[in-house]
Every structure is written in structure tokens, then in C-alpha cells.
Amino acid sequence: MxxxxxxxxxxxxxxxxxxxxxxxxxxxxxxxxxxxxxxxxxxxxxxxxxxxxxxxxxxxxxxxxxxxxxxxxxxxxxxxxxxxxxxxxxxxxxxxxxxxxxxxxxxxxxxxxxxxxxxxxxxxxxxxxxxxxxxxxxxxxxxxxxxxxxxxxxxxxxxxxxxxxxxxxxxxxxxxxxxxxxxxxxxxxxxxxxxxxxxxxxxxxxxxxxxxxxxxxxxxxxxxxxxxxxxxxxxxxxxxxxxxxxxIKPRLGIQTLPYEVFTTVNYQEAYGERAAGFDPFDKVPRNEVGIVVADTSSTRSSYGKLLQYDLIKKVNGSSITTTEDLLRELGTIQYGNVYTFEVIRKNSDTGNFENIEVEITI
Structure with a gap:
């Protein structure tokens, strides 16, 4: 070094x-x-x-x-x-x-x-x-x-x-x-x-x-x-x-927003011209519930597995509709914990939304 x-x-x-x-x-x-x-x-x-x-x-x-x-x-x-x-x-x-x-x-x-x-x-x-x-x-x-x-x-x-x-x-x-x-x-x-x-x-x-x-x-x-x-x-x-x-404690390494918040924020009011043309429904499907991955942490184990704008629907088989649901299913995050996520993700090639299953080991 x-x-x-x-x-x-x-x-x-x-x-x-x-x-x-x-x-x-x-x-x-x-x-x-x-x-x-x-x-x-x-x-x-x-x-x-x-x-x-x-x-x-x-x-x-x-x-x-x-x-x-x-x-x-x-x-x-x-x-x-x-x-x-x-x-x-x-x-x-x-x-x-x-x-x-x-x-x-x-x-x-x-x-x-x-x-x-x-x-x-x-x-x-x-x-x-x-x-x-x-x-x-x-x-x-x-x-x-x-x-x-x-x-x-x-x-x-x-x-x-x-x-x-x-x-x-x-x-x-x-x-x-x-x-x-x-x-x-x-x-x-x-x-x-x-x-x-x-x-x-x-x-x-x-x-x-x-x-x-x-x-x-x-x-x-x-x-x-x-x-x-x-x-x-x-x-x-x-x-x-x-x-x-x-x-520092073990973390999943994602920042999240409830679906209803993510899809109703006035982005241009919040971020000005930087958000011109930003449409949340280009990122997630309409008429859904769940938790949106707003961003990911590049040095955590979830990076590259959960992607920005994934819509989390289930964790370990349990439905996720609120932040409280997500926290409950994650429990105390410790090294060695394994989580299975079911998410809706936009396919960048086809433009279609797809159901994806992702397994993450902390």
C-alpha cells in the first residue's frame, strides 16, 4: 500500500x-x-x-x-x-x-x-x-x-x-x-x-x-x-x-421511499430544473403498493442486486406495503442474515416491468 x-x-x-x-x-x-x-x-x-x-x-x-x-x-x-x-x-x-x-x-x-x-x-x-x-x-x-x-x-x-x-x-x-x-x-x-x-x-x-x-x-x-x-x-x-x-453497524445499504410518496412528490419543486422531465411512472408501474428503492450504497452487499427504483413487494415471502412492514421483516440486521426480495423492475432493454427475485446475504 x-x-x-x-x-x-x-x-x-x-x-x-x-x-x-x-x-x-x-x-x-x-x-x-x-x-x-x-x-x-x-x-x-x-x-x-x-x-x-x-x-x-x-x-x-x-x-x-x-x-x-x-x-x-x-x-x-x-x-x-x-x-x-x-x-x-x-x-x-x-x-x-x-x-x-x-x-x-x-x-x-x-x-x-x-x-x-x-x-x-x-x-x-x-x-x-x-x-x-x-x-x-x-x-x-x-x-x-x-x-x-x-x-x-x-x-x-x-x-x-x-x-x-x-x-x-x-x-x-x-x-x-x-x-x-x-x-x-x-x-x-x-x-x-x-x-x-x-x-x-x-x-x-x-x-x-x-x-x-x-x-x-x-x-x-x-x-x-x-x-x-x-x-x-x-x-x-x-x-x-x-x-x-x-x-458502524451491518446495513442492507438501500435508501427507500413509500410508493405513494415516490409517485406524488413534486420533483421540479424539490430539485428545480435538474428534475425537468423526471416522471416517477417511468421508473415504477402505476396503481401499485410497496417500497421503492430510491438509491443504493455501493459498498454494501445489496449493491448490484437491488437496483435503484426497484419496487419491493415481498421480503422472505411476506408482503411489503409500508416502511414498517419492511423494517419488521428485516429485523435486526446482522452479518450472515439472508433475505429474499421479490421486486418489480423495469427491463431497460424492453421497457417492460418484470417480477424479479433477489437473494442477499449481509
């Missing part, structure tokens, strides 16, 4: 082992030359991604993210984990992950807070499966072998990467700013970020990941300010990620 892990004296990292605290010594490194800085940014860009968010098939918005972990699935493919802001993926049913290889991966919104988070807990984890090999950037305090604390200082040089405003600005480099203020949870800095940079990484000038860009501050005490941005501190990010991943 290719890892980008660069630690220098500019970041004082304290290693805590048991009750003993030892300081890790590092060779002093010079500020990068223009050439080495260019090479560093190019390397870090390989792990920085743009996230395009959707609700069903309707595009909602743009954010940024950082690939921080790779898991070998043993079949020639890999599971990748991406750090971003919760507000980037909030209200979305899936994301498309645009990578530096100019590939687009289907992303599963995997780890999110169970309730609206405080500003400093604005953290989410997206994951995707791919046969491509993408490099990752270490989140140092996530280390399982060592308890690592990253200490930063005011005046330290920093820069960000991300995709502000529009896809044409993919992985745009910010100016070289400085840390203006610090707390246990936030970094205030002068690297210029814009809408779309949210969820993207903030690096120390040597390339060490130190925070996640969250917002540009425009007004302080009713006065307009410029070049003031906020990032969540890497130490706090690590705590939130650990909490999010620890709370």
Missing part, C-alpha cells in the same frame, strides 16, 4: 506509550524549493478527490475529500476510505468520487454523525471499491500502533488542496498561508478557501496532513474580513473518525 507520510520538525509530534511521554526527534529540513514544492503538491494531489453529491439522480453539490486508508479485499480490488465534511454529504444519497487519475468511482456515504454535529464534529467518511491503486495520506493520530499527538504553532506555513466552485478547478492549490490561531479543535489560517474546498485537506508546508478545511470566515464582529479560513484540527478529526467507525 502506497502511503504518503512526511513528518518534520515543523510539526512537533509527541508519542505517548503507556505513562511515558517521549519526544520524537526529526532532522531539521529546509523550506522546500520551488521544484520540490511542485513535486510535493503533485504527490498529494493524487490522494485528494472531488465529491459530487446526489439525491437519487439529482445533482446537489460539490465538495472535496482526502483518501486516507486502503484495504485490500483480496480479489484484485481495494476498499478506499475518504475523509470529508458532514455538511458536504448531508441530504445526499450517494456521491461520485472524482480522482486525480480522472476516474469516477461510486461512493458510499459510510460514516456520518447520528445527529446534527457541532461545528468541530463536522466530519464524515465516504468509501468506495476500486481495482485502481490510489495512494493514501496518513492521518497520523489514527495510528493503531502508537498514540500520536500533532502539535502545531502559530505562524506555521500551510496550504490546501480541493475543488472550489466548479469541477474545472479540480484539485486547485491555495496560496501559501500561515496559521493565525489555534485551539484543540480548530485551526484558523490564511490559506484562501472557497465553496467546494469544504472537506479538502490542509497541509503543513512539508506535506503533513494537519486539518480539514471547513469554511471561509467572512465576518468577525460585524466587520468584513479577508483571507481567514477555518479547518478542523487533525487531532480532533482522528477522535471523530474513530467514534464514527466504531458505531
Amino acid at each position: 502506497k502511503k504518503i507520510s512526511m513528518v518534520i520538525l515543523a510539526l512537533l509530534i509527541i508519542l505517548i506509550q503507556g505513562c511515558a511521554v517521549g519526544r520524537i526527534e526529526h532532522e531539521i529540513r529546509d523550506v522546500p524549493t520551488e521544484t520540490s514544492y511542485h513535486e510535493l503538491v503533485s504527490l498529494l494531489s493524487e490522494s485528494t478527490v472531488a465529491l459530487h453529491g446526489y439525491d437519487m439522480e439529482f445533482y446537489l453539490g460539490l465538495g472535496s475529500g482526502l483518501i486516507f486508508e486502503q484495504e485490500d479485499l483480496g480479489d484484485g480490488s481495494y476498499m478506499y476510505y475518504v475523509l470529508t465534511n458532514f455538511h458536504v454529504v448531508d441530504r445526499m444519497s450517494h456521491v461520485k468520487v472524482h480522482t486525480a487519475k480522472n476516474t469516477v468511482e461510486m461512493g458510499d456515504i459510510y460514516g456520518i454523525p447520528t445527529e446534527t454535529p457541532r461545528d468541530y464534529d463536522d466530519v464524515a467518511v465516504v468509501r468506495f471499491i476500486s481495482q485502481e491503486v490510489y495512494p493514501t495520506v496518513d492521518i497520523l493520530p489514527l495510528s493503531e500502533d502508537k498514540n500520536i499527538y500533532v502539535q502545531l504553532t502559530k505562524g506555521q506555513y500551510v496550504f490546501g488542496l480541493g475543488t472550489p466552485v466548479d469541477e474545472d478547478n479540480f484539485n486547485l492549490l491555495t496560496n501559501l498561508g500561515v496559521i493565525a490561531d489555534l485551539s484543540d479543535r480548530f485551526i484558523t489560517h490564511t490559506a484562501n478557501i472557497n465553496p467546494g474546498n469544504s472537506g479538502g485537506p490542509l497541509f503543513s508546508y512539508d506535506g503533513t496532513f494537519i486539518g480539514m478545511n471547513t469554511q471561509r470566515v467572512e465576518v468577525i464582529n460585524q466587520e468584513t474580513v479577508y483571507l481567514v479560513s477555518e479547518s478542523i484540527h487533525v487531532n480532533h478529526i482522528a477522535k471523530v473518525i474513530k467514534s464514527l467507525l466504531k458505531s
Whole structure:
């Protein structure tokens, strides 16, 4: 697994082992030359991604993210984990992950807070499966072998990467700013970020990941300010990620709507011009009951078996007409559970609706 892990004296990292605290010594490194800085940014860009968010098939918005972990699935493919802001993926049913290889991966919104988070807990984890090999950037305090604390200082040089405003600005480099203020949870800095940079990484000038860009501050005490941005501190990010991943439970991996809701929503009112021409009865037959699969999660066992806009009629032989029916038949979802779904699905070749039986093992 290719890892980008660069630690220098500019970041004082304290290693805590048991009750003993030892300081890790590092060779002093010079500020990068223009050439080495260019090479560093190019390397870090390989792990920085743009996230395009959707609700069903309707595009909602743009954010940024950082690939921080790779898991070998043993079949020639890999599971990748991406750090971003919760507000980037909030209200979305899936994301498309645009990578530096100019590939687009289907992303599963995997780890999110169970309730609206405080500003400093604005953290989410997206994951995707791919046969491509993408490099990752270490989140140092996530280390399982060592308890690592990253200490930063005011005046330290920093820069960000991300995709502000529009896809044409993919992985745009910010100016070289400085840390203006610090707390246990936030970094205030002068690297210029814009809408779309949210969820993207903030690096120390040597390339060490130190925070996640969250917002540009425009007004302080009713006065307009410029070049003031906020990032969540890497130490706090690590705590939130650990909490999010620890709370993950087995899931079927579908988002659903009752048939009567799916077929009566005013989509153009809800999504504007993005929904022009959308007709729910192109997706499901008329005069039916059941539960519509509004979207699917790309890293769950149901993916590719239950499809978007399938109309669920039965689970394990029991009729499904309401969300309560579905929840009752699914029961407590555990690994190893097997479910048989009977659905109505539109055949994309003939345009006809067909009855399909699908078996899913969690």
C-alpha cells in the first residue's frame, strides 16, 4: 500500500506509550524549493478527490475529500476510505468520487454523525471499491500502533488542496498561508478557501496532513474580513473518525421511499430544473403498493442486486406495503442474515416491468 507520510520538525509530534511521554526527534529540513514544492503538491494531489453529491439522480453539490486508508479485499480490488465534511454529504444519497487519475468511482456515504454535529464534529467518511491503486495520506493520530499527538504553532506555513466552485478547478492549490490561531479543535489560517474546498485537506508546508478545511470566515464582529479560513484540527478529526467507525453497524445499504410518496412528490419543486422531465411512472408501474428503492450504497452487499427504483413487494415471502412492514421483516440486521426480495423492475432493454427475485446475504 502506497502511503504518503512526511513528518518534520515543523510539526512537533509527541508519542505517548503507556505513562511515558517521549519526544520524537526529526532532522531539521529546509523550506522546500520551488521544484520540490511542485513535486510535493503533485504527490498529494493524487490522494485528494472531488465529491459530487446526489439525491437519487439529482445533482446537489460539490465538495472535496482526502483518501486516507486502503484495504485490500483480496480479489484484485481495494476498499478506499475518504475523509470529508458532514455538511458536504448531508441530504445526499450517494456521491461520485472524482480522482486525480480522472476516474469516477461510486461512493458510499459510510460514516456520518447520528445527529446534527457541532461545528468541530463536522466530519464524515465516504468509501468506495476500486481495482485502481490510489495512494493514501496518513492521518497520523489514527495510528493503531502508537498514540500520536500533532502539535502545531502559530505562524506555521500551510496550504490546501480541493475543488472550489466548479469541477474545472479540480484539485486547485491555495496560496501559501500561515496559521493565525489555534485551539484543540480548530485551526484558523490564511490559506484562501472557497465553496467546494469544504472537506479538502490542509497541509503543513512539508506535506503533513494537519486539518480539514471547513469554511471561509467572512465576518468577525460585524466587520468584513479577508483571507481567514477555518479547518478542523487533525487531532480532533482522528477522535471523530474513530467514534464514527466504531458505531458502524451491518446495513442492507438501500435508501427507500413509500410508493405513494415516490409517485406524488413534486420533483421540479424539490430539485428545480435538474428534475425537468423526471416522471416517477417511468421508473415504477402505476396503481401499485410497496417500497421503492430510491438509491443504493455501493459498498454494501445489496449493491448490484437491488437496483435503484426497484419496487419491493415481498421480503422472505411476506408482503411489503409500508416502511414498517419492511423494517419488521428485516429485523435486526446482522452479518450472515439472508433475505429474499421479490421486486418489480423495469427491463431497460424492453421497457417492460418484470417480477424479479433477489437473494442477499449481509
